Amino acid sequence: NAGVTQTPKFQVLKTGQSMTLQCAQDMNHNSMYWYRQDPGMGLRLIYYSASEGTTDKGEVPNGYNVSRLNKREFSLRLESAAPSQTSVYFCASSESGGAPLYGYTFGSGTRLTVV
């Protein structure tokens, strides 16, 4: 089925380790997003890419970097993981050109634990 694919689904890291979360969409969407979800706080925007070749910080960017590899792929990197980055990470994509009429499509999430 078409949609947003995230890998891995689960990951345990030690403090200080690095890793990259992968996200790919096959809907020809221009805009892509990374969110983190923590209990009681809803989803918060980490970084977004309005179009291929551009990336910008969201609400909680500290400790993360992103790469928009091409139109399909948007990766999130933790250079030196900290326990505060234990969370569920969601990638999303949307049409471009203003508020998407059909909304945003979310991936299945990556559950990351930093010990």
Next chain:
Amino acid sequence: ELKVEQNPLFLSMQEGKNYTIYCNYSTTSDRLYWYRQDPGKSLESLFVLLSNGAVKQEGRLMASLDTKARLSTLHITAAVHDLSATYFCAVDSLIQGAQKLVFGQGTRLTINP
């Protein structure tokens, strides 16, 4: 800064009862969305509300939007156990030149038999 607030955050109710979840937001919005999330799962889109006075219904759920009051409601009619989940509203707005989706905290709904 766009803020989105939901209430209540936790709701436990009996099957067959009616209830409403409220979503307030602080600035002008282009769109308002309602999502459902089951434990350990991703977000499922329920409704997209596009304009003032919009009302959408799907089964026992009905969502409405009042842009003048900056308020959206999700009404549950004759609740059934299968509706137990966490419900999020999210507001889509142009912020600093880019379209962004800002979420409420979520309402954890538990429906007891």
